[in-house]
Amino acid sequence: xxxxxxxxxxxxxxxxxxxxxxxxxxxxxxxxx
Amino acid sequence: xxxxxxxxxxxxxxxxxxxxxxxxxxxxxxxxxxxxxxxxxxxxxxxxxxxxxxxxxxxxxxxxxxxxxxxxxxxxxxxxxxxxxxxxxxxxxxxxxxxxxxxxxxxxxxxxxxxxxxxxxxxxxxxxxxxxxxxxxxxxxxxxxxxxxxxxxxxxxxxxxxxxxxxxxxxxxxxxxxxxxxxxxxxxxxxxxxxxxxxxxxxxxxxxxxxxxxxxxxxxxxxxxxxxxxxxxxxxxxxxxxxxxxxxxxxxxxxxxxxxxxxxxxxxxxxxxxxxxxxxxxxxxxxxxxxxxxxxxxxxxxxxxxxxxxxxxxxxxxxxxxxxxxxxxxxxxxxxxxxxxxxxxxxxxxxxxxxxxxxxxxxxxxxxxxxxxxxxxxxxxxxxxxxxxxxxxxxxxxxxxxxxxxxxxxxxxxxxxxxxxxxxxxxxxxxxxxxxxxxxxxxxxxxxxxxxxxxxxxxxxxxx
Numbered sequence: 001x002x003x004x005x006x007x008x009x010x011x012x013x014x015x016x017x018x019x020x021x022x023x024x025x026x027x028x029x030x031x032x033x
Numbered sequence: 034x035x036x037x038x039x040x041x042x043x044x045x046x047x048x049x050x051x052x053x054x055x056x057x058x059x060x061x062x063x064x065x066x067x068x069x070x071x072x073x074x075x076x077x078x079x080x081x082x083x084x085x086x087x088x089x090x091x092x093x094x095x096x097x098x099x100x101x102x103x104x105x106x107x108x109x110x111x112x113x114x115x116x117x118x119x120x121x122x123x124x125x126x127x128x129x130x131x132x133x134x135x136x137x138x139x140x141x142x143x144x145x146x147x148x149x150x151x152x153x154x155x156x157x158x159x160x161x162x163x164x165x166x167x168x169x170x171x172x173x174x175x176x177x178x179x180x181x182x183x184x185x186x187x188x189x190x191x192x193x194x195x196x197x198x199x200x201x202x203x204x205x206x207x208x209x210x211x212x213x214x215x216x217x218x219x220x221x222x223x224x225x226x227x228x229x230x231x232x233x234x235x236x237x238x239x240x241x242x243x244x245x246x247x248x249x250x251x252x253x254x255x256x257x258x259x260x261x262x263x264x265x266x267x268x269x270x271x272x273x274x275x276x277x278x279x280x281x282x283x284x285x286x287x288x289x290x291x292x293x294x295x296x297x298x299x300x301x302x303x304x305x306x307x308x309x310x311x312x313x314x315x316x317x318x319x320x321x322x323x324x325x326x327x328x329x330x331x332x333x334x335x336x337x338x339x340x341x342x343x344x345x346x347x348x349x350x351x352x353x354x355x356x357x358x359x360x361x362x363x364x365x366x367x368x369x370x371x372x373x374x375x376x377x378x379x380x381x382x383x384x385x386x387x388x389x390x391x392x393x394x395x396x397x398x399x400x401x402x403x404x405x406x407x408x409x410x411x412x413x414x415x416x417x418x419x420x421x422x423x424x425x426x427x428x429x430x431x432x433x434x435x436x437x438x439x440x441x442x443x444x445x446x447x448x449x450x451x452x453x454x455x456x457x458x459x460x461x462x463x464x465x466x467x468x469x470x471x472x473x474x475x476x477x478x479x480x481x482x483x484x485x486x487x488x489x490x491x492x493x494x495x496x497x
Contacts, residue, residue, distance in 0.1 A: 002049055009055035009242060012235070013062060013186070020192030021337075024330040027196075031327035031382065 037240075039114030044244035050171045050252065052242055057164030057183035059239035060119050063232040064126055064160040065190015067095055067153075072198040073221045080218030081142045091133075091150050093427070098154020100424025103162050107417025108273055110159060115167040115243045122160030123236035127229040129153025134225035137218050149225075160236070161187065161420070165400045166413030170246055173409075174255045176401040177352075181344025184397040188337030195333075198224060263405070265353055265473070269481040270410035277418055279476050281406050284469045288356055289399055290422040290429075291466030295367065295459040296392025297430030299385055300336075302438070302452075303329045307382075309447040310375045316446065320378065328382065335386040336393040343394025344401065352402040356470045359391040359398075364463035371456035375449035396423075406476055433458055 035041065044050075070092050077088045110118040129152035136144025164183050172179035203209035206220035251257065257268065276282045299306065304325040308318040320328070347355040366384050374381040399419065404412050434455045441451035 002047065006049055006052055009052050009238075012238060013055045013058040016062060016193045017058075017186075017189045020189055020194075020196065021334065023196035024192045024333055027330040028327040028334065030321075030323040031331060031378075 037113075037117040037120055039112075039117070039245060042114050042116045042244050043247050044250075048244055050246075053164070053168060053171050053244070054179065054182045056119075056239040056242035057168055058186040058189075059235045059242070060122065060160050060163060061183050061186030062190045062193060063235050064122070064157050065187040065192075066194040066228065066232070067092070067099075067157055068188075068191035069194035069198060072195055073202065073216060073224065076202070076216040076218065076221050077137075077145075079215055080137065080221065081140065083142060087142065091145055094146055094150025095154040095157060096427040097424050098151055099157040099161060100421045100427075102155040102158030103417035103420040104158075105417075106155075106159050107162055107414030108411065110162055110417065111166055111273075111411050111413040114245060115163050116240050118159055118163035119236060119240035119243060122156045122163055123233055123240065124156070125152055126156030126160060126236065127233040129156055130225045130229035130232070134222045134229070137222040137225065140218070158417070158420070162413050162417045164239075164243060165416050166409065166411075167243060167245055169400060169404050169409055169412055172252070173257070174252055175345075175348050176404050177344040177346070177348040177398060180400040181341045181397040184344070184400075185337055185340040185393075187396075188333065188340050188393055192333055192337060194228075201227060263351065265351070265475055266405040267408055267475060267481075269476075269478065270408035271406075271415075271476055271480050272482060273411040273414035273418060275480045275482075276403075276407050276411070276415045279480055281473055281476050282415070282419070284473045285399065285402060285406070286419055286422045287469035288360070288466045288473075289395060289419060290426050291462045291469070292356075292359055292363070292392060292395035293423055293426035294430040294433070295363065295463050295466075296336075296389060296395070297426060298434050298455060298459040299388060300332065300392070301431045301434050303332055303385075305445075305447075306452060307378070307385075309452065310381060310449040311378065312446075312448050328385075331382065331386060332389045335389040339390025339393035340397035343390065344397035347394075347398045347401060352398060352405050353470060353473060355394070355398055356402070357467065359395050360463050360467040360470060363388055363391045364460050364467065367456060367460045367463060371453050371460065406473070410482060 074085070074088055077083070077091075078085055081088070106118075129148045129150075132148025132152055133145045134148075136142065136146075136148055165180055168179040168183055169176045201224050202216040202220045205223040206214075206216045208214060208217065209220075271279070304322075307328045308320045308322070308325050311319040313319065343355060343359070350358075366388050370381065370384045370388065374384060400412065400416050403415050403419065407415050437455035437458065438447065438451060441447060441454070
């Protein structure tokens with residue numbers, strides 16, 4: 001239960017953060033193209 | 034409302050301390066939206082038929098309120114615990130979005146000032162400091178890592194909100210996709226309503242996940258005596274009231290002010306700056322608008338990454354030393370950028386990236402620096418008072434840069450040389466911060482709380 005809660009907590013914040021970083025890197029790629 | 038009190042948030046045996054960083058991140062990722070306001074700035078200018086300055090005031094009020102509310106409510110946050118603080122921050126932050134949305138739908142700009150700026154700004158301040166003291170208490174062995182993770186979220190919040198806002202504005206506006214499209218006010222209002230709902234849910238997750246450690250708790254294997262070995266790290270406690278009477282507090286205030294002002298010097302003008310640095314004799318720039326946008330995105334990554342990487346590094350090299358790097362090496366890199374940055378983007382981009390990572394690192398490392406100097410007793414309240422340096426820098430940074438650039442020529446026609454006075458002024462500020470940091474010494478024992486009046490130093494216990 002504790003491990004599942006821990007995983008859920010990190011997924012809840014990790015997924016949006018990964019989305020934000022991915023989108024920003026896509027935008028930053030324009031600098032090198 | 035007793036279920037929000039500190040007494041109801043004490044962790045039971047078996048609680049995993051690694052649940053605290055995501056709880057803190059949930060709040061910081063939400064309030065970090067404050068740095069993504071440029072996405073709908075033009076839409077609001079058109080909707081209210083206002084100037085860029087009038088719309089920019091919304092953000093300025095929010096940042097000033099962040100510093101003021103962190104300073105005013107810091108002791109309240111420390112006394113009442115992180116859950117009540119996060120809950121209150123959620124009410125203010127999302128309530129601010131609701132009031133601002135009403136202002137947008139009814140075309141009352143003053144309501145947006147009151148909503149997003151004033152009410153939301155209070156949520157920013159309380160939310161920013163709400164997990165800091167708790168994280169430091171859960172991670173006495175790695176305070177830099179802990180606060181770095183949370184405060185990284187403030188940088189990460191903008192990375193999420195920026196593309197998400199663009200996508201939602203397109204979804205809400207039936208005219209999206211047309212040439213020269215700028216989102217309508219109605220779409221921005223709906224975006225604000227969406228943020229209010231989503232951010233409230235996330236911040237509630239943070240509020241109801243966070244817990245404070247039981248008295249006397251310490252992580253397994255942590256030996257408090259190792260803390261005493263470092264000259265600047267105290268095991269005594271200083272109250273917030275006494276902390277602001279020490280020279281150390283004001284030296285660190287100057288350090289943060291100088292570091293943030295210098296960082297804002299680049300962040301404020303990032304997109305036009307890179308285009309101006311590589312402007313040719315015919316007036317055209319070698320850097321396109323899209324590439325300049327990419328540069329801003331890269332700096333956001335540097336800002337966020339620096340918060341985590343440098344703050345974590347400070348656990349190893351020490352807080353004073355890491356600030357000597359932020360300010361000393363930062364001044365050197367800033368000088369190279371000002372004098373030789375226009376030689377090549379291969380030089381300019383990495384230099385700006387590292388400088389901005391130092392800016393982020395300065396934010397994230399400062400709670401641990403305060404813990405070292407003043408102990409854990411009221412570190413949240415002391416941190417809150419210190420954030421007035423951020424508010425002051427938020428006003429001073431843009432003022433310095435804009436004043437110098439206005440004197441140099443017209444926007445869109447500036448060159449690298451036009452930036453040198455502003456950038457070299459920032460170098461001077463970094464040197465001032467470097468000297469202030471050198472002057473930081475251990476706090477005199479007369480400021481310490483009498484023994485036995487604050488919770489005892491953690492004792493070794495089995496990690497839960």
